[in-house]
Amino acid sequence: MNRTTLSLIAAGTALAAVTAFAAFDGPSASGASAPEAAANLPVQRTSLLCPAPSISDIADTSYTSFTPVTPGTPSSGKAQLQAAGGDSADGTGTSQTSQGAKGSKGGKKTAAQPVLTPKAPGTPVTGDASGADAPALIGTADGKFAPGWTVQETTEVAAGTGRGLQGVNCTAADTDFWFPGASTAGTRTDYVHLTNPDDSAAVVDIELYGKDGAIKSPLGENLTVPAHASKPILLSTLTGVQQADLTVHVSVRSGRVGATVQALDDKAGGDWLAASADPAGSLVLPGIPKDATDVRLIALTPGGDDADLKVRLASPDGLITPAGNETLHVKSGMTTTADLGEVTRGEAGSLVLTPTDQSVPVVAALQVVRGKGDKQETAFIPATAPVGTRATSADNSAKGTTLALTAPTAAATVKVTASAGSDGGTPTTKTYTIKSGTTEEVAVPVPSGLKGTFALTVETVSGGPVYASRTLSATESGIPGFTIQTLPNDRGMVAVPTTTEDLSVLQK
Structure with missing residues (x-):
């Protein structure tokens, strides 16, 4: 399922x-x-899971919560994020708590204070944490706060492994995840973060697929994630095989979890790798920055058939075929890569993968590098679902935000609304027309009188499907820190x- x-x-x-x-x-x-x-109708309850943000003692993390205003919602409701906690190995019980909250005493759990408690839809709310002890978070929203509830976790690490900007959208629990783009190379430190929001333990399998197929890893089988707890799994502890490019498959035998991969490099920064969209014959990976210095495509077909894909770049002028990478042959069960280099050549673009003949389900992601030499920084763009009725992005700033919109098959009209600021400001809206087969890096609307950060909602007004991603940038000490989040439908309506x-x- x-x-x-x-x-x-x-x-x-x-x-x-x-x-x-x-x-x-x-x-x-x-x-x-x-x-x-x-x-x-608007959904009435939403749950989100945020992984523990960093292993660095000098990490600074911000959380931003936002619910767009949705007609037809109840007048009441609430939303909050709390630290994940679980039973200890000796059964006495422990509780991970946020900063300022007291831990458990005498073997009994104590309720942690919420990290965030939104006040009203339409206005973002922010919170902060620092260091390596910030816990994973479990969030719930109901009533007027549930439709389209979005939480962004953004971390700045000044130095060391994974230094730069790391960002992730907190995710819903599920039972099946694919992560092309992970690694067990000597320069990488990759973790799979598993968070269980439910009252009973979840049992999870982690499978690894390399260039030659499945990698035997008994240590990845029957992993238990306690109730209301989070567990980071270091990939290199599951296998002695070092491979630069892996696809990680997380499948849940019982229960459900939230899953995200944290990919950290000793020299080239790092970021969160979100799960690829469900396996499909055609995929869109939106929003490659115009100044990307290296782009790497990682793909896998999980079924029993090989896949042959046509590789095209949706540029501002239309669909073009990257020279030397016109097609990609993906062998069944084997992680396949293609080095696209500086494929955007100064203009933002999106990768569009379509079958050359028979349609075979595929998962895929892009590893994107900005900068050169010792000033490189890395981010990831997984294949994603279209915006649909509405997508939501939290934690945006007036100068550091870039929005990319792609209409791969037909022209589309899109409405983008900037919310009120977290500390003040008036919402504003702009409408854009995206030509068929193109990617447009739009000028993001900014709330008038902005104070703090703001959220963006992207709505498809008419035309074909639209795919989107948001890039946050923050250059520090000459290093172009950045992180990219795709904008699939926010699941606010059902x-x-x-x-x-x-x-x-x-x-x-």
């Missing part, structure tokens, strides 16, 4: 009360009528079928 299916199931469960009410709404006096179309009373079922 894929992530999209599980998300819909969760949303449908949250709206059970609405559906149940509709089921007992009797037919009108005029008699039976034709079935009505499903209604799109289709709920209209039902009517049918007493005939009682006679069957």
Whole structure:
């Protein structure tokens, strides 16, 4: 079962009360009528999981929470982020707490103070942590805070392994994740962070796929993640094989988890690697920066068939084929790479992968490098789902934010709204038209009178599917620190079928 299916199931469960009410709404006096179309209604509950931000003692982390204003939501609700905690090995119980919160005493858990407690939709709320002891977070939102709730975790590390800017969108729990772009090379320190939001333990398998296929790793089987706890797994402890490019598959035997890979390099910085979109025959990887000095494509087909892909770059002028990388042959179960170099050549672009003939499901990601020599910094762009009705991005600044929009198959009109600032400012909106087959790096709207950070919501107004990503940049000591997050649909709305009373079922 894929992530999209599980998300819909969760949303449908949250709206059970609405559906149940509709089921007992009797037919009108005029008699039976034709079935009505499903209604799109706001979700009523959302859960998000944020991994522990850093292993560095000099890390500074900011959290930004935002819920867009959504018509039709209840007038009440709440949202909060709290430190993950779990049972200790001796069964006495422990609790990871945020800064300023007291830990457990006498073998009993104590409630940690929320790291963030949003006050109202439409306005971001921020919080901070520092050092290597900042815990993973488990967040819940209901009522008016649930539709489109987004939390961004951004960390600055001044020096050492993974130095630079690292960012990740806190994710929903699921049962299956693919991460092309991980590594066990000697210069890399990669962790898989697993966070369990539920009341019972989850059992997880971690599989590794290298250039020659699956890598035997018994240590990655039957891993237990305690209830309400988070566990970082160092990839190099699962295998003695050193490979520059790996695909990591996280599958859950029981329960569910949030999963993200933290990829850190000794010299080239690092970032969070989010899961690729579900395996598909065609993929879009949006928002390669115009000044990228090296771009590397990592792909894997998890099924039993090989895949042959056409590789194209959606540039500001249209779809072009990178010289020397017109196609990519991906052998079944083997991680395949392609060095694209300075593929954007001074203009932002997005990679579009389509089958040359037979469509075979593939997962993929890009490893993107900016800078040269000892001033390199790395980020990742996984294949992603389209914006759809709406996507949301938190933690944006007036000068350090870049938004890339891609319309790979047909022209599209997109509305982008900048929220109020976390400390003040008035929302503003701009509309853009993206030509078919192009990527546009748009001038991000900024709230008037901005104070603090702001959120962006991207809405597809008309036309074909739109894919998007947001880049944050912060150059320090000559090093171009940056992090990229894709903007898939924020899952704020769910289709709920209209039902009517049918007493005939009682006679069957």
